[in-house]
Amino acid sequence: MGPVTTALLATVMLLGCAGALRGALQSLRAADRWRAEVRQAAEDSKGRWRGQRLRTSPRVWRFEGKLVRDERGSLELWGVGLILALTSLLALQALIWRRRQAEVRDHFHQTLCLKEAIGETRRLVVDMGALNQAILAGETSTWALTLLGGIGIAVRPSWEQVKKALQLAQEVRWTAYSGELVRLRVTRCRLPLEIWAGPYERTWALVRTPDGRAKNRPSGTWVWTTPLSQYRVRWELTRPQDRRARWVVL
Amino acid sequence: MNALHAALWTLAFSTVVVGLISVHRQNTHHMREQIQRFEARWHQLEARYET
Numbered sequence: 001m002g003p004v005t006t007a008l009l010a011t012v013m014l015l016g017c018a019g020a021l022r023g024a025l026q027s028l029r030a031a032d033r034w035r036a037e038v039r040q041a042a043e044d045s046k047g048r049w050r051g052q053r054l055r056t057s058p059r060v061w062r063f064e065g066k067l068v069r070d071e072r073g074s075l076e077l078w079g080v081g082l083i084l085a086l087t088s089l090l091a092l093q094a095l096i097w098r099r100r101q102a103e104v105r106d107h108f109h110q111t112l113c114l115k116e117a118i119g120e121t122r123r124l125v126v127d128m129g130a131l132n133q134a135i136l137a138g139e140t141s142t143w144a145l146t147l148l149g150g151i152g153i154a155v156r157p158s159w160e161q162v163k164k165a166l167q168l169a170q171e172v173r174w175t176a177y178s179g180e181l182v183r184l185r186v187t188r189c190r191l192p193l194e195i196w197a198g199p200y201e202r203t204w205a206l207v208r209t210p211d212g213r214a215k216n217r218p219s220g221t222w223v224w225t226t227p228l229s230q231y232r233v234r235w236e237l238t239r240p241q242d243r244r245a246r247w248v249v250l
Numbered sequence: 251m252n253a254l255h256a257a258l259w260t261l262a263f264s265t266v267v268v269g270l271i272s273v274h275r276q277n278t279h280h281m282r283e284q285i286q287r288f289e290a291r292w293h294q295l296e297a298r299y300e301t
Contacts, residue, residue, distance in 0.1 A: 079262075083262050083266065087266055090266060090269050090270050090273065093270070093273065097277045101280055101281070101284075104281065105284055108285075108287075108288040111288070112288070112291050112292065112295065115292065115295045116295055116299075118299075119295060119299030120299075122299065
């Protein structure tokens with residue numbers, strides 16, 4: 001609801017209330033006038049006994065317990081004013097509720113986005129940590145190829161080739177993670193800028209330690225803003241080969 | 251005529267009141283639905299990212 005709608009509704013409500021007040025004042029004044037006229041008529045009727053001619057306003061005798069002439073309009077003005085004020089109050093409430101609903105919906109959506117982003121990052125850390133562990137193990141990890149389906153016996157790769165393959169796998173995993181972030185962004189998730197940096201250092205490719213592992217960032221903070229609240233997420237990753245980061249969500 | 255007049259006013263005011271109540275009910279229903287959908291999706295994500 002924009003400021004123009006609010007101002008318009010507020011004006012209608014004010015006019016309605018003013019109308020209601022005016023109507024009320026008018027009918028009070030009319031009642032006063034009528035009471036004065038009745039008192040006058042009663043005074044006049046006393047003169048009947050003294051043989052005077054009765055000077056009674058015809059208006060008093062035409063009253064018959066209901067408002068006459070322009071006085072009925074005053075009560076209707078009152079009613080119309082009240083109806084107008086109540087209707088605009090209703091419209092205002094409907095608009096406010098509509099806005100609140102949209103805010104709550106967006107809050108839930110952003111909360112789920114945060115959950116999903118944390119989940120994806122945890123998965124990334126698990127996979128990158130495992131690959132880093134393989135690189136850390138060095139030549140020993142080529143034995144794993146021998147054990148896994150005997151590929152090592154058939155191909156006999158050198159450690160350098162295996163290391164390059166592991167590093168390539170890390171790059172691919174990183175790309176998949178970025179793809180997931182793009183998917184989240186497309187579904188209207190408001191990702192903070194820091195999330196794009198990720199838990200591993202990167203220039204045009206992943207930054208490596210001297211032994212070839214992907215270098216991690218020690219910690220990071222994401223501030224996740226929703227229409228109703230703000231989440232502060234902090235993660236800490238001690239070593240590149242760790243498969244679990246420490247997460248704190250406030 | 252007076253009875254008709256009173257009936258019309260009563261109808262007008264009760265329309266407003268019924269409108270207010272129905273908007274409120276609709277709002278409550280909508281909120282409950284949103285919360286249920288959120289809970290369902292949350293459990294789904296919990297299951298997916300369970301490590």
